[in-house]
Amino acid sequence: MSSAEFLSALSNLIGTRYVLQARQDIEPFCLDMRSRYLGQPLAVALPGTRAEVAELARLAQRFCVPLVPQGGNTSTCGAATPDASGRALVVGLRRLDRTIEVDAANNSMTLEAGVTLARAQQIAEEADRLFPLSLASEGSCQIGGNLATNAGGLAVLRYGTMRDLALGLEVVLPDGRVLNQLSGLRKDTSGLDLKHLFIGSEGQLGLITAATLKLFPRPRARATALVGVADAQTAIDWLGALRDRFADRLTTFEMMSADCLTLLRDYQGDKVPFIAPWTLLIELSDSDGQQALESALVEWLAEREMVDGVIAQSEGERLALWQLREDMSETQKRRGPSIKHDIGVPSSAIPAFLAQAGLALEQAFPGCSIMAFGHAGDGNLHYNVSFTRPRNADLFDDEERVNRIVYDVVYRLNGTLAAEHGIGQLKTHWLEAYKDPLALSLMRSLKTVLDPNGLMNPGKWLSGE
Template sequence: MNSVAPSSFLVACTDAIGAAHVLTDPHDTAPYLTDWRRRYTGNACAVLCPSTAEEVAALVRIANQHRIALVPQGGNTGLAGGATPDESGAQAVLSLKRLNRVRDVDPHNNTITVEAGVVLAEVQARAAAAGRLFPLSLAAQGSCTIGGNLSTNAGGTGVLRYGNTRELCLGLEVVTPQGEVWDGLRGLRKDNTGYDLRDLFIGAEGTLGIITAAVMKLHPQPAAQVTALAALPSPHAALDFLSLAQRHTGPLLTGFELMSDFCLRLVNRHFPQMRYPFAEPHAQIVLLELSDSESEEHARALFERLMETALEDGLVEDAVVAENLAQSRGFWNLREHIPLAQAEEGLNIKHDIAVPISRIGHFIEETDAAIAKAVPGARMVTFGHLGDGNLHYNVQAPEGVDAKPFLAQYQSAMNRIVYDSVHRHRGSVSAEHGVGQLKIDEAAHYKSDVEVRLMKTLKAAFDPLNLMNPGKVLR
């Protein structure tokens, strides 16, 4: 580590949180300096590991005195480089992993109060122990933290019924850029007493302040969950099937994941134990799940009626309902192994985008055609949360083409094709991964001047010294 911070900064930090929690040795700091995708590697004058909100506040005040920028970091599982320092060595990483306490579980209020460094899987487990459900579910739930989930407004597989992380949060505790602690840990569903500060900090990726704790909503545990796979001829049919499923099952429909045929072929290629689920190929596969408060029998009866109607209407070409928990887990494993199979296949051009649900079929058709014209043979890995309009729309190099030079030659052009199409359909270039440093230029390019100016005004008002995660979200 090549520190450019004054030694007095490190001494003050050591006095505030103890020498064992001010990391400067390169061996100790290395895990904090590279993002999960290994796209970015930065440098830092120190990695600071406080254990309380008060210690975070003290470190922020010290950073202000020494004009040291802070990069908040949770589980370091982000996908847009939002928690990675720059290469200057002048910034400090502020790890929140030691803020890992569950402060309160209130079953009657259906809330859980947790610190920012609590791992998502632990929140789920503590909710389950109280007979409740915390519905946020992500592939990285064994290592991502609630602070990171809030900072990027993470989505996951349950958004259709439960909403993004923002919808699951009732209150926050935040350390401001001035080193003050705002206690907004109110477990209220209704609080109409002024500006909604909570929502400003959620999704801000640590650029307006540092989230140190949150009050999160809990829900009743479902009596049963039933999972099915349905094969469809097109994305348009998938949209019609989604509408039909919502009419038949209402709020019981908690998952509706779209996967192209190539996605599952790729999984089967690299994980042969995960077989293609149907005897014949189908253009699109939908994974859907019902969470029923009554019984498994009730959920299965709903599924049977839904599938009968969908088959009769020609929306669904084939279907299979999981007979047990193991088979249900197998269906979800197919979905969750798509990114892993992509990685095995080689580097690819990733896009985490959102368009209005009604436009998804048109977006896929038009954008696929534009990419095929620009790069004949390019393979599309299209999957995502159809129920909320979020697609992971990724471009794999043509068969047999070296992926690294393919990315070097086509990444910029592919991004422009995809993001221009997203913009035409009034969508977003980032749905659930955040902006970070990866999409900072694209986000600004597609926003209006008015919107960018308002965001910069907020940033300057909250963080006039620009020490809160600079170079992320906004330039």
């Protein structure tokens, strides 16, 4: 059976206008966000309902056409990019953008997978609730992709990752069967919780078409501070003390190195209030008591030594402090390329990681630049290295050596090489090098059971290629 026959049948199924084949139409789906991977799909399909997705999967099995699920195409590791064979069908889920149910009394909502994260936040707000996942790409990333990558973001410290926020899933399996576990239950001991197979699988086990997600009371009070401290150990000591004092009212604990703030100042000038060895963005939130919460944070900070500090006095000032943190990745991109790492270690091990990795990199690449920032509250750092050679020539020729140095330290400290961005195409061989072989074998066994023909997102880490 030919590709032309498949595309004709697909067009009959979902409509010709939703089967993109012209070069200018498919180009946005072919290149990953970091412009590292360029694929060439057979076509791009944009189904509009779960039933169409299920029929599409059955059709792909009959014609042996690989499927590459794609949400907002914001992956930083090529997880949603097709290969260059011209055989795979990209399945974009943006038309699955309906709100199925909002149950404010149960603190849950059920949405289709193509709803953007920003829209999901808005839906929750309209019900006087909070959906706490927050990412820089929230205007374009989609709920299905957030689940497929187990997205983390800026509020994991209090609310957890997408795995913690998901109550139920609807998934089209590779053979077209539909697993419907859309449920608002918080407790269910009737067997294995199958949704966890698909969260974090990066589209290699099925196509997530809808989800039931947790909602929370909207915070009525927030206290936010940008504070400079003398060293990383002090930062982590503060994290423990803040948890002891404020418990789950501590929503965010971000840290940025002096080099990060210096770079921000280079581009943003006086928007950066000070530069310290380490700068912390701290936010508390509560259901009420704005003045009491602010006063409690001020009193707590007054008892500690700091290099400098700013406490937001208005919502505008709060947003301005947040903007500094959110601008970090884009500002670094303007400076030039870097070898990026999305590592995670126990929060208590962050100072040791920074010291050991920094020393090893300086010995291997004297004068290299390291930008370290991220979600210290959950142990996730974005650790980016540049200028390994004079004038940064051939930076990526050093990528393997840099990664080996960084990952050796990470795993010595019982960490992970992928805390929130996933594996995709970028880190497949590193996963082979560091992941427990039995764990990887078990995951690939599940892949064989659910996708025996290997048609779901081939060429990624579960394929063993």
